[in-house]
Amino acid sequence: MSTKPDIRIQQDDFDINAEIKKLTQGRTDIGAVVTFSGLCRGESDTLSALELEHYPGMAEAEITRIAEQAIKRFGLLGISAIHRHGKIKPGENIVLVIAVSPHRQASFDGANFLMDFLKTRAPFWKKNHLINGDDGGWVDAKDTDDDALAKWEKK
């Protein structure tokens, strides 16, 4: 049975439990579920919101490409990813990744792999909106995100 990733880009929030259920309901071959969710930080109460811009079409396509690699590489039984766009307030969800597999290591690795590649390859850009009304500018890409990819290079 081929495993197809479930990738969604949406403005609305997501329900983690409902998403886990979608992946696991009616199955008895899954022994491990790993979820990662990324939230908006308040940056010591200076941030009023993050604005997430994305490239419609390519954002879905690119995360799907990464998810397909993760399924193949780690032998996942399923993977879901939801990335929100628009204005997101501190404390709110930005991104969700759920990986399922027979045993835990594949799910841990699959979720980690997807997030590492999503950070540097999925076409999203964050802009800061500050509480004092100032334009906080666009968030700079981090070298540490590029470095994180190195651990996935096959030796």
Next chain:
Amino acid sequence: MTVKVVYFSWLRERFGMSEEQLDLPEAVKSISDLFDWFEARGEEFAAVMEHRDIIQVAIDQTHVQDKNSLIGDAKEIAIFPPMTGG
């Protein structure tokens, strides 16, 4: 050759538009040629192209790492800064 070019993040803001149809001269064959063409296009475009080493490109919604890649019969070229999702 006419191609749709889309811009994101601060490139979009600096150019003051999110997309445009460009009629490119025959001589613009690669991404690198396209960047050269932008440099000669006007002050604001040249200012953005000072960052050409970090600017990223997708052709028909697929990342292009090599700036010598040919544009060919691309329908859509996207130009954007390093991504910051997740």
